[in-house]
Structures are given as C-alpha cells and as structure tokens.
Amino acid sequence: MQAQAAGELALIAKIRTLAAGQTAPRITRGIGDDCALLRTKPGEELAITTDFSIEDRHFRLGWHNPVAIGHRALARGLSDLAAMGATPLASFLSLALPKRLTVAKGKTGSWMDHFYEGFLALARTEGAALAGGDLSECALVVADVMVIGTVPRGKALLRSGARPGDKLYVTGALGAGLLGLRILEGRRKVDMEAENAALHRHFYPQPRIAQGVALRGVASAAMDLSDGLSTDLARLCEESKVAAVVEARKLPRAPGATLDEALHGGDDYELLFTAPAKARVPRSIGGVMVTEIGEIRRRAKGRAPVTLVDGGKKTALAAHGWEHFSQ
C-alpha cells in the first residue's frame, strides 16, 4: 500500500490481507465479490451485500428528492444481488440523518418519510422486505443498506470465473447515470426526450434481478456496473486474472450519452458479464437487451488489463470511473 496514493482498491486489498486466515467454514466467499456467500441450508447459499449512500458523495439533497434517494440506496444493494444471480430475501437499513429531516412539514410528511417511501416501494416490488436496521442522528445523511438474497448452492455468478476466449456482455444501455448527473450539475444539455430518460434512469435505476437469475448457468462471470465500465471491468479482470478487449462501436449507449460517459460513467447498475463463446446468450432478458461488447483475453505482463478498440485504434483503457479515496 502506498501511503499517499492509496485508492479504494488498495485499501480493500489491505483489508483482505488483514482479514485473511479467519476460520469461518460457513462463509463460502468473503471480501472481493459483489456479495459475500454464506452456507445455510443444504442446496442454498445466502448472498449478502452492504452499500453506503452518503450525502454529497452518492447524492445531493438539493438535486435528489428523498423518494429517489431511498430508491437508489436500496437499488445499489439489489444490483449487487443481481450480479450474483441471487433472489432478494430481506433488506436492512441503517439511516443516520439530521434531526430537521425527521420533522414533518405540514401534511406532506418529513424528508425521512419520503426516503422510506422510495425505499419501501422498491423493496415491495423486488421482494426485499425491510427486516431491521438502525437509526441515528448525524450532521449529514448516511444510509447503509444491507441486502440478503438466496442462490442455489454453487450457482452464484462470481467475478472470478471469466476465461480467455469468453465473450463480454452488458445488459441495457450505458452512460445514463453520469449523463443524468451532468444534467443536474448543469454541465450537459441534450434534447428533452434524452434528458427525461437520463434523469429517470439516474433517479430510479432498476436492479437487474431477473436478468441475473436468467444468467445462472450461462454466464462464466458477472458483476454490476456501479462505478463505470472502465473501473468495474478492470476489477473483473483482476479477480479472474484475465484481460479484456472492448469494442467502442458495440457499446450500447443511452440516448444522448457520449462514448466517454458510457465507458466511465457510474450509477448505471447494468450487469457486466462474460460467457463462453459457445454459450447461448439471449439477445434480451425480461425486456432488457443484452449486447456483446468485446471479449476476454489472456493476461500479458506489462500490458493494461483492458484495451479499447475504437475504429482501427487500440488504446489501453484506464479506469476513469468512480473510485473512493482516489480524488
């Protein structure tokens, strides 16, 4: 670990080292994937994930309405379940917030009421009933969401299963998360239809649960795109010890999104997955399109893990997505 420039990945690698050597026979998979896996009953594993949503980091009170903030907080965790091919079982919400946000304004309810409204609506739709949590006062809003799901034993989609020769896929379209953010920041203008679509995707991302379940037994590796394709694909390559080539022209972009936004934008919550060249990968699952965007290669020493092919040009694709502690 470099003391000055330690990014999130380096810190997590360090925590993995510190936590190594723990005896825990029922933890099938610990730190390093979208969810941890716990063995419970025969034939089943629990997939568990926790995700922060922090004011001024994951959302802004001035830009995001509380219903959307609650929805997004849970969607982050559900998206991790989707990436494991798991089905939601229960959710837990730890919410710290300033006292003023708990106070009802007239008949419309408090900020906190609306936060729960967004959270619970998605919990109902996805079968992730709120089972507990914690509540505390805090100078800023910090939500930590834990989601538990189930997956048939040995069927979870891991980040580590990609092999050279596998094809690389994404669900849906990329770039709407970042495009929506830039519209909120006043940094980007697109036509009204694209703007509405991007903002809706940004405020109400849809976790790809049904798609993850359908990919069990098909995908060789999977993860969700929360921090941007360039960053997340580098992580998948790291866990699978492989390299990847992405073809720019194949990338499905959200309406109005640039190539840059599709490559590096976070908050898309689509699935990134690999499958053997011979696998039967459907072109769409549950109404969400599936697109081949490149392939997995052998890792070569001294070469970047991810290469972008754009026209005839090949360049190393640096991880320019979201990484905490790296700014």
Next chain:
Amino acid sequence: MQAQAAGELALIAKIRTLAAGQTAPRITRGIGDDCALLRTKPGEELAITTDFSIEDRHFRLGWHNPVAIGHRALARGLSDLAAMGATPLASFLSLALPKRLTVAKGKTGSWMDHFYEGFLALARTEGAALAGGDLSECALVVADVMVIGTVPRGKALLRSGARPGDKLYVTGALGAGLLGLRILEGRRKVDMEAENAALHRHFYPQPRIAQGVALRGVASAAMDLSDGLSTDLARLCEESKVAAVVEARKLPRAPGATLDEALHGGDDYELLFTAPAKARVPRSIGGVMVTEIGEIRRRAKGRAPVTLVDGGKKTALAAHGWEHFSQ
C-alpha cells in the same frame, strides 16, 4: 407522531407502521427486537442486527483510540446477538471515513489499520469473521456493523416474552459505560482502581454471548443494555406489554458508579432478562455474575411502566438513558 418532539422510539414506531404489511414468509421477526430473525434451514434461524458507530455520537477521535473504536463497533452488534441467545456466524463492516485517517503514519500504520485491528481481534475471539462490507470517504467517521448469528429455531430470546410474576435480572455490573465516559469528559473523579476498571469496560465492552446461549430455555425475555437500564427496560416492558419494579439496593453497580449511572448509563452491554419465578437461574454464567434486580408486574393504565423502589420510596422511573433525536 409529534412533529417537534419525535424521539427515536416514535420514529421507529413510524417505520414499523410504514413497513407493515410486507409479505416475507422467511422473516420470522422483523423490526422491534435486538435482531431480526430469518428462517433458513430447518431447525435454525439467522439472527441479524445492524449498529451504527458515529463520530461525536458514539465516540470521539480525541478520547477513543482507534483499536477501541473498532472493538466497540463490533461489540455493539455482538451484544445484540447475545441478547437473542444467538451464536455469531459472520460480520460485515461498512466504514466511511476522512481520507487522512487511511494514511499510515511512519511504521505504526494508519488510524484505519488500528480500527480494523480492534474489530478483527474481537471478531476472531467471538467467531464473527468479517465477510464483507463497504468503504467510502466521508467528512466524519461512520461505521455500520452488521452481525449475523444462528439460533436453534424457536429458541431465540425475544423482548416480548416477559410475563407478570417473572423475576428481572442483569448480568455483570452497571454504570461503568457512563462512568468511563464522564471520566473522559473530566466530569467525574474516582479512585485509580475504579477509574482503570471503568475506562477498560468503556473502551472494551465484552458482549455476553456465552451468557445469552446459556439463557436459552431459561429466560422468558431478554435484551442488551446499550442505552441505559431505565430506557431499555421501558422498551422491554413495551414489547411485552407489562410493567416492572426495580429495587435500587439490589442493583449491581460497577466500582465507583453512582445509582444514577447504573440506572441511566448507556454502553454497558450487559444482558437484561426475565425468567419465571420457578426457573433455575444460575448465580453466575461463565464467570459473569447474574443478579436479580426486581420483578415484572401487570401493566396498569395511567401508571409508568417502570417503578423504582429506593428505601421505602416508590417512584416512577423515567427513561433517562440514551435516545437519539431526543436531545
């Protein structure tokens, strides 16, 4: 819910209402106890709890060393498992902190390294291996700890099982948590032996896992004392729909602690439990003493749920322990 004076209890009651009517057959018990219970394999339930530890609310960087902060963050969750009679299975840690605390100072490691040191040492001792979590940058330190344990099906100790005529008990001694805090604040002076003992208990509380397990089948209700006896006993009475009488002279006080500190002090992490008058309650479990401190009565309309008998005087014991959003 009163808009202006809504304390933590009122807010949680409101969340329970909002979350009511969720369909979740595998959630045996949701919001309202020390842990949620999830049915997994036949004969077993999972006990799950999440607990915040927030800078300037649960600890101060100037008063608490990072090893103690890490220990306490996990101890809070383990204490909730103990209160259910559950055995630890795994832990999850979501940690948000300022970047400077991730930077190593010379050879001694960073603040974050020492936080994990305290957390992981307790995790090893108690069999709660760290299985995952989240990491984020934040202006202040916010840790959210999730602990998962197992308990034989139907054997979990609930808050709701106390019946009129049951005797009331606590493990260990009370008041050291608050006495330790007041010593740190410079508000209390006691002799050096009592000071060392109180500070040690304050920094390194011991979750009563073995005691909780031993109380399965003996206790009729149980919870852990995290917010102070007066507050927590009122919660137990509320969940069991009973009243309670506490005898001041019977209260086991930590060395140097006043009656007030034993009654209202938080952070003791002892177990509070009830058992039928005929039950065989051991005088000590695993070297920790067990003391009868009062009994459970029928609830009477218009009367306070908890009565304190001190000498010949009976007074209503108001909940003066820790409650968020009430200051």
